[in-house]
Amino acid sequence: MNEQSSPLAQTLAPAPLSLDPDWWRSAVIYQIYPRSFADGNGDGIGDLAGVRAHLDYLQRLGIDAIWFTPWYDSPLADGGYDVADYRRIHPAFGTLEEAEQLIAEALERGIRTIIDVVPNHISAQHEWFRAALAAPPGSPERARFWFHPGKGEHGDEPPTHWPNNFAGDTWTRTTNPDGTPGEWYLHLFTPEQPDVNWSNPDVPQEFLDVLAFWFDRGVGGIRIDSAALLIKDPALPEVPENPGPGEHPNTDRDELHDVYRSWRELADSYPGTRVLVGEIWLPDIDRFTKYLRSDEMHTAFNFDFMARPWDAAELRASIDQTLSAHAPVGAPSTWVLSNHDVTRPVTRYGREDTSFAFVKKRFGTPVDLELGLRRARAAALLTAALPGSLYIYQGDELGLPEVEDLPLDRLEDPMHFRSGGVDPGRDGCRVPLPWAGDCAPFGFGPEGSAEPWLPQPASWASLTVAAQERDPGSMLNLYRAALVLRRRDADLRAGTFAWVDGQPAGALAFRRGGGFLNVTNLSRHPLALPPHGEVLLTSSPLVGGKLPPDSTTWLRIAGRSL
Structure with a gap:
């Protein structure tokens, strides 16, 4: 449409x-x-x-x-x-x-x-699945899902032993109208989320x-x-130990x-x-x-x-x-x-x-x-x-x-x-x-x-x-300031990315475009900042001009402007 x-x-x-x-x-x-x-x-x-x-x-x-x-x-x-x-x-x-x-x-x-x-998958309360439960095996309603007979002499074993994303089983057995055990249906998540069949x-x-x-x-x-x-x-094969592409x-x-x-x-x-x-x-x-x-x-x-x-x-x-x-x-x-x-x-x-x-x-x-x-x-x-x-x-x-x-x-x-x-x-x-x-x-x-x-x-x-x-140093105001700069700064919007090598262990420094520099200190020691023209924003206050541990600063390279 x-x-x-x-x-x-x-x-x-x-x-x-x-x-x-x-x-x-x-x-x-x-x-x-x-x-x-x-x-x-x-x-x-x-x-x-x-x-x-x-x-x-x-x-x-x-x-x-x-x-x-x-x-x-x-x-x-x-x-x-x-x-x-x-x-x-x-x-x-x-x-x-x-x-x-x-x-x-x-x-x-x-x-x-x-x-x-x-x-x-969809909900077990979806009209499709309610219709599938009411329909017999082999019906068009059930063909929209993964209904399958169980394994074993009486079909008591699930069709596969695929792992579930939420732990537990991936197959649930239905009950026939006469009260006898019926087919199994697949759900890679909860039983309330039956998987749909994309080949239908x-x-x-x-x-x-x-x-x-x-x-x-x-x-x-x-x-x-x-x-x-x-x-x-x-x-419906089992999951190989090391499946290839x-x-x-x-x-x-x-x-x-x-x-x-x-x-x-x-x-x-x-x-x-x-x-x-x-x-x-x-x-x-x-x-x-x-x-x-x-x-x-x-x-x-x-x-x-x-x-x-x-x-x-x-x-x-x-x-x-x-x-x-x-x-x-x-x-x-x-x-x-x-x-x-x-x-x-x-x-x-x-x-x-x-x-x-x-x-x-x-x-x-x-x-x-x-x-x-x-x-x-x-x-x-x-x-x-x-x-x-x-x-x-x-x-x-x-x-x-x-x-x-x-x-x-x-x-x-x-x-x-x-x-x-x-x-x-x-x-x-x-x-x-x-x-x-x-x-x-x-x-x-x-x-x-x-x-x-x-x-x-x-x-x-x-x-x-x-x-x-009300707090200028709050996380909210840090996010607001960062997103304003991200929107205004051409280097941050669309500038190329390049690492600044030669940094001390535990430091991540990279340029965006020709004028922006990010430095993150993941070490346990204060970090001397590389040459720059202006400090735009810091996640923690600088101490003696150095970036404290577990902190990030945004710098403007000398001679560049927004």
Whole structure:
């Protein structure tokens, strides 16, 4: 469906924000987890009205786009990534009309909207899956999913032993109408998220229709969840011990590229650049960048950098690897410090092990939050100075730590429950934002609102937006200053990247263009600054003209100006 010929689009979609087709190459994109951003109606749950009320805050922060995690109708078995209806907003978040208004109001402020699409699976409450459960084996309704007889004499064994992304089994057995055990169905995540079968023509057509539905409403892009998992080997082999390129039975199959070529063709049929952003966790960087060829996705998340420890050699290796892999396909790199799935930087960088891996998350891991905050401030400037697009997860601009003492009876994340209670899960980075006031709920909703769906720590009184706006040295004001410079400075916007070698161990120094210099000190000792003309911004105050440990500074090279 082409926007220019769609009567719906002519009614709903605002005029294109900018004619710049490359807006996404250096965009600052702010991730909103709708349940936890702001509560507009006072029921304790964040909603679209809350976002609309704070669009001026986002504009002042200096972002170019908002990425919303799923806002669709959903039972919320996995935070909305179990979608029951892509054409309906979850009632707790608002209505379709409110979504359309939000898209338009954000565009008026120069902010595009990117929405989440989850093509690997849908909700068990989706009409397709309800129809499949009611239909017999071999029916067209079941052909949209991965229903299969079990192994063993009585079919009691699952068809495969593929690992589950949330721990536990990947197959669930159904029950026939007469009460006898039936077929099994595949779910690479929870049983409430059955995988759809992309070899069935109904599936690719439905998702193309979903993309058109939202492009017609003016969205500027699509973030593609679990983008490497869609295609499965129909023979259902077990996962090889060391699968070669394209040999994994359910990850990074070569046929995936045809799917994203069709999506790119649709996106390119609309005026203005409608971006496709992939969530792709692949260890093989060459396989990763195949998704970024000119007729597939525009960009993909760079999880490698986010998962690395706070170590100069590790971060430099990740930056080099990322930039060199993207160069041949002409795609910009993306830089991400966290998201709704990942331990917040202030907490992560304050631990003995500063890297990130899901399997390592445990209750009671010691953390030095003062050290973590200092490093998170340094990391914020470091990532904002790198070439490409920058993602900011809501609350990171406030320096919020992970909330690690949530009452167990308030936890909702399936990763916690499917781990047998060993993994604290992801709720700790999803706690509602603090906006103002000295006590919870810190202005999350209007006065007299219900308690937020997850409790906020009392210590957040000093981290509210209002408190940080009054503090010139706050994390919020550091982010605002950095994003202003990033937008104004031609070198930061589009300048070439080059390392400044000969630095002491533990230092990262690089130039952007001919006039900008970033220096990050990851050592334990103060660092003398290289020759420069002006200090533009620092994550920590200089001491005796030197850069303290765990700090970043932005410098103007002598004789150069903005």
